Amino acid sequence: MDQGVKRIMLAGVGGQGILLASRILTSGLLKAGFDVKSSEVHGMAQRGGSVVTQLSYGKKVYSPISGAGAVDLLVTLEKLEALRYVHFLKKNGSLLMNAKEIPSLPVLIGAAEYPADIEERLSSYPISLYTIDADREAEKLGNLKVMNVVLLGAMVKLAGLSELVDWPSVVAESVKPAYREINLKAFTAGQNLV
Amino acid sequence: MEKVILSGNEAIAQGAFQAGVGLGIGYPGTPSTEIIEVLEKKKGPECAWSINEKVALEQAYGACVTGLRSLVTMKHVGVNVAADPLFTFAYMGVNGGLVIVTADDPGMHSSQNEQDNRWYALHAKVPMLEPSDSQECIDFTALAFELSERYDVPVFLRMVTRVCHSRSVVEIDPEQKYVRQVRDYERNVPKFVTLPAHARARRVILEENLNKLTKDQAAKGINRMEITDRDIGIITSGAAYNYVKEAFGDRYSVLKLGLVYPIDQEIVYEFARQVKKIYVVEELDPYLEFNIRALGVECEGKKYICPFYELNPQIVAASLSKAGLEPLEELDPAAEEPAANVPVRPPILCAGCPHRSFFYLAKREKVTVVGDIGCYTLGAAPPLDGIDVSACMGGGYAIALGLTLNPPEGKKIFGVVGDSTFYHSGITGAIDSIFNKRHFVPVVLDNRITAMTGHQPNPGSGQTLSGEETFMQEPRRIFKAVGYDRVMEVNAYDLQKLRDAIREAKETEERVAIVIKSPCRLLKGVEKGTVPEIDKEACQQCKACLRLGCPAISLGSEGYPVIDSLGCAGCGVCKQVCKHDAIKEKEQEVEK
Numbered sequence: 091m092d093q094g095v096k097r098i099m100l101a102g103v104g105g106q107g108i109l110l111a112s113r114i115l116t117s118g119l120l121k122a123g124f125d126v127k128s129s130e131v132h133g134m135a136q137r138g139g140s141v142v143t144q145l146s147y148g149k150k151v152y153s154p155i156s157g158a159g160a161v162d163l164l165v166t167l168e169k170l171e172a173l174r175y176v177h178f179l180k181k182n183g184s185l186l187m188n189a190k191e192i193p194s195l196p197v198l199i200g201a202a203e204y205p206a207d208i209e210e211r212l213s214s215y216p217i218s219l220y221t222i223d224a225d226r227e228a229e230k231l232g233n234l235k236v237m238n239v240v241l242l243g244a245m246v247k248l249a250g251l252s253e254l255v256d257w258p259s260v261v262a263e264s265v266k267p268a269y270r271e272i273n274l275k276a277f278t279a280g281q282n283l284v
Numbered sequence: 285m286e287k288v289i290l291s292g293n294e295a296i297a298q299g300a301f302q303a304g305v306g307l308g309i310g311y312p313g314t315p316s317t318e319i320i321e322v323l324e325k326k327k328g329p330e331c332a333w334s335i336n337e338k339v340a341l342e343q344a345y346g347a348c349v350t351g352l353r354s355l356v357t358m359k360h361v362g363v364n365v366a367a368d369p370l371f372t373f374a375y376m377g378v379n380g381g382l383v384i385v386t387a388d389d390p391g392m393h394s395s396q397n398e399q400d401n402r403w404y405a406l407h408a409k410v411p412m413l414e415p416s417d418s419q420e421c422i423d424f425t426a427l428a429f430e431l432s433e434r435y436d437v438p439v440f441l442r443m444v445t446r447v448c449h450s451r452s453v454v455e456i457d458p459e460q461k462y463v464r465q466v467r468d469y470e471r472n473v474p475k476f477v478t479l480p481a482h483a484r485a486r487r488v489i490l491e492e493n494l495n496k497l498t499k500d501q502a503a504k505g506i507n508r509m510e511i512t513d514r515d516i517g518i519i520t521s522g523a524a525y526n527y528v529k530e531a532f533g534d535r536y537s538v539l540k541l542g543l544v545y546p547i548d549q550e551i552v553y554e555f556a557r558q559v560k561k562i563y564v565v566e567e568l569d570p571y572l573e574f575n576i577r578a579l580g581v582e583c584e585g586k587k588y589i590c591p592f593y594e595l596n597p598q599i600v601a602a603s604l605s606k607a608g609l610e611p612l613e614e615l616d617p618a619a620e621e622p623a624a625n626v627p628v629r630p631p632i633l634c635a636g637c638p639h640r641s642f643f644y645l646a647k648r649e650k651v652t653v654v655g656d657i658g659c660y661t662l663g664a665a666p667p668l669d670g671i672d673v674s675a676c677m678g679g680g681y682a683i684a685l686g687l688t689l690n691p692p693e694g695k696k697i698f699g700v701v702g703d704s705t706f707y708h709s710g711i712t713g714a715i716d717s718i719f720n721k722r723h724f725v726p727v728v729l730d731n732r733i734t735a736m737t738g739h740q741p742n743p744g745s746g747q748t749l750s751g752e753e754t755f756m757q758e759p760r761r762i763f764k765a766v767g768y769d770r771v772m773e774v775n776a777y778d779l780q781k782l783r784d785a786i787r788e789a790k791e792t793e794e795r796v797a798i799v800i801k802s803p804c805r806l807l808k809g810v811e812k813g814t815v816p817e818i819d820k821e822a823c824q825q826c827k828a829c830l831r832l833g834c835p836a837i838s839l840g841s842e843g844y845p846v847i848d849s850l851g852c853a854g855c856g857v858c859k860q861v862c863k864h865d866a867i868k869e870k871e872q873e874v875e876k
Contacts, residue, residue, distance in 0.1 A: 095530070103629065104631070113451075116289055116451055117289065120287065120288075120289055120453060125453060126289070126451075126452070126453065127417070127450055127451065127452040128450065128451045128452075129446055129449060129450040129451075130291070130449045130450075130451070131393055131445075131449065132314055132315065132317075132318075132394070132449055132738070138629075138631055138632045138634065138835050139629055139630055139631035139632070140629040151452075151530075152525075152526040152527075152529040152530040152597075153526040153527050153529075153530040153596065153597045154446060154450035154451070154452065154526070155446060155450075155594075155596050155597075156530075156596060156597060156598060157596040157597065157598030157599055158598065158617060158622075159598065159615045159616070159617025159618065159619075160597070160598050160613075160615065160617075170626065170627065170629065171629070173623045173626050174622070174623070174626045174629070176618065176619060176623055177617065177618065177619040177620075177621060177622045177623065179617070179618040179619075180616055180617060180618060181616045181617060181618050182618075183618055193838055194627050194628065194629035194630070195629070195630060195632050195665075195833060195835065196627050196628060197627050197838070198830070198833075198835065198837065198838040198839065199666075199667050199827075199830045199831070199833065199839065200827065200830060200839040201666070201667075202627035202628075203627070204627065205625065205626070205627075211623065215618050215619060216618055217618050
């Protein structure tokens with residue numbers, strides 16, 4: 091699998107804007123001259139459940155998905171999802187985690203507890219952990235929904251892709267004109283967080 | 285030409301558009317749904333959502349008889365619904381090309397089973413093409429129409445979730461104009477009327493056509509040998525090809541079959557001559573393996589490759605490592621196992637979902653509920669726990685009919701379907717109930733839309749796929765027409781009236797049906813209600829509101845429930861389940 095293929099996995103909760111982040115990243119990687127494949131989940135899995143998209147890029151990419159232990163960069167929009175998918179990372183892979191906690195149904199109804207020690211547990215893995223508060227940044231910008239683009243800015247930087255393409259124009263092309271400015275600010279904010 | 289990124293589904297629509305398709309039709313079903321939606325937006329082809337897969341296929345066939353190219357789409361289980369005409373259409377052949385997309389769901393991301401529909405090709409004698417990525421989706425769609433017309437037979441395109449919903453680079457001409465392809469129609473009774481005598485003749489013609497098709501140069505062209513090693517060769521197709529190539533690169537020879545039915549014997553024999561040992565890598569059933577063995581070619585496949593769930597490059601690498609093959613990359617994972625004690629995050633009914641109240645009450649009124657396929661299947665999950673049996677589209681009524689013969693604990697049986705499912709195949713069970721005098725209570729959760737697959741209009745929506753206004757069906761009128769004495773229409777958010785309706789239906793000897801009405805909360809124009817809050821002084825911490833399983837209500841740290849004002853839809857159901865009057869409206873309304 092060493093064909094220079096890099097693999098990114100995004101995980102979060104249905105409704106957090108994971109598809110848009112993944113699609114902007116995919117467009118940018120294409121513009122940067124990479125072959126790229128991504129995989130999304132639709133349907134039943136979206137109804138507030140755990141949502142994953144995967145993305146691979148390189149000179150020539152065959153598979154849009156990868157299995158446990160093969161991912162270079164895991165980005166989670168929520169903390170519990172980081173714990174759920176951390177085993178997808180390679181040894182020495184990077185985990186970019188949004189510090190947001192969203193209780194799942196068993197937690198909501200008191201049938202399970204939201205783990206209090208997620209950071210601690212994650213730090214025991216042989217990975218680089220980056221925790222940011224993308225929701226707070228988005229809130230500062232005045233629209234919680236751009237949290238996904240804050241994370242996008244951070245992940246682009248962590249993946250070493252910042253210089254490869256004019257990301258602000260990629261972001262601008264991917265969102266409605268009325269939301270361009272705030273999304274560009276969100277992207278920059280994310281870049282400055284890591 | 286321009287390089288763009290398309291999903292497999294978008295690429296099928298693009299290919300059909302380029303092929304000048306006259307009709308695109310289907311029934312929504314993950315992972316197939318976007319094909320028809322995207323094709324409709326391209327303007328040119330006629331596009332529609334049909335009431336079910338059988339009706340969709342039959343319409344597509346009718347259009348193809350007149351000379352139009354027709355594309356019909358469905359998820360894998362939809363082919364079961366459409367199977368009756370499918371087998372006979374193969375005998376009858378086509379006029380305009382007829383292409384059927386079956387979108388399989390290995391791993392059951394959004395399905396009740398993971399049946400491998402490649403067998404349908406073999407069984408129905410319908411040629412099948414299996415693309416691996418979006419570019420092949422475009423190319424194979426165009427080829428499928430050509431082969432269909434050239435060899436007078438419908439053609440399958442077999443997709444899987446990871447091809448439908450994966451995005452990859454394609455080349456398209458953004459200036460491409462739509463040119464509808466139409467052939468002349470000639471009346472041809474021996475071909476289009478399947479009297480037994482005609483069918484017997486067509487049976488032979490079908491066999492001849494299939495034989496000719498395997499010799500077609502274009503069809504052969506999508507089967508590809510990549511000879512890089514003389515010892516080991518891997519035969520594969522579709523999504524599995526991607527996993528093989530990523531796992532092993534060019535280390536071993538590969539035979540990639542684009543045409544998985546009928547299988548081109550010549551290329552399989554040639555591959556067997558080129559390599560010493562053959563492995564077959566395929567997702568789900570040993571379909572290729574059986575067929576290759578039947579040709580007398582030795583191979584191994586399912587001995588190493590798991591016959592269920594999805595594959596990925598790492599699974600393929602690990603599986604064939606056991607046979608001595610060497611993957612390009614040695615896996616060095618951050619952890620051997622998933623983290624332990626991670627609370628699950630299952631999909632749930634949305635905050636304010638109109639389906640919630642019925643399941644909440646059904647459990648408390650102790651009725652036996654047969655459910656169906658849709659968002660509302662989630663009514664089975666705790667804490668709602670409101671469904672006893674659920675299997676397939678339409679089964680919500682017809683399985684309920686069967687339960688009435690020996691009702692568990694003597695309880696009244698309720699059959700529950702959504703509106704789209706009601707029109708799809710629910711109605712037949714309701715009519716059978718009247719016919720055979722087996723009384724269950726048919727319930728329609730009527731939210732006016734096909735919600736689970738992303739809001740496709742159905743006969744009760746009042747508009748077509750293109751947004752044109754059309755007759756709006758009413759389940760109430762249909763129940764009355766087929767012989768129900770009384771139809772109780774209830775607002776989904778009026779808990780008392782709904783409870784009364786369930787109780788009445790439980791006791792009465794009359795033939796009654798219940799229609800629970802309220803539009804899906806995610807529909808445009810559906811207003812958010814007033815968000816309530818918990819009055820801690822009145823709250824007795826009984827947790828009744830938590831048993832609604834609403835994602836906007838959680839148990840706070842002090843033991844009191846908390847309502848998330850952003851997530852709450854203001855449906856008011858929690859206020860009605862609170863016996864202590866502790867859930868109260870706030871003064872100000874919260875913005876949507």
